Amino acid sequence: MSSSNVRQKTTTTTFRMTPVERAAVVAAADAVGMGPSTFARTTVLRAVGRDAPVRKRRDAIAVVIAPALGQLGKIGNNLNQLTRHAHVGGRVDSESLVDLRDETERLTLAVLALRNEPPA
Known part of the structure; x- marks a missing residue:
């Protein structure tokens, strides 16, 4: 245990x-x-x-990046599911890949925006 x-x-x-x-x-x-x-x-x-x-x-930096890390975990989970599906011979539709790419881009822009925010 x-x-x-x-x-x-x-x-x-x-x-x-x-x-x-x-x-x-x-x-x-x-x-x-x-x-x-x-x-x-x-x-x-x-x-x-x-x-x-x-x-x-958690310090101020950890509080600010926690939502981004949570979202990154969700994106990683989606990528893992798509990869697993492809490995067993499944077809991964392009729309799923585009959605994943778009979500990654939104997360990247959100993290970059955090750099410009004044500290709390």
């Missing part, structure tokens, strides 16, 4: 806070580069003597 399966989180615990307490938790989490839920989980687990792997919040 892989470590991701062993550590899979399957239960939820909630608790109530005042707005001032919530703001303090959010500020403390931001100070260490975490979201408030990750910060609370890590803090509680450490308080009870358990290891709590720290997962830092």
Whole structure:
């Protein structure tokens, strides 16, 4: 069993806070580069003597490129399906290839446009 399966989180615990307490938790989490839920989980687990792997919040660059990477994954999946189909003797219609090329071009233009956006 892989470590991701062993550590899979399957239960939820909630608790109530005042707005001032919530703001303090959010500020403390931001100070260490975490979201408030990750910060609370890590803090509680450490308080009870358990290891709590720290997962830092994605930086601004990762947040900006995440949608492009997701789209790139979809394009790669489509290309893989077309390739697999062609390898087993199937015919890949030109319209599918044109659609894939157009989507790749749209993604390229979107990524190039990101270079011109001011940082958040």
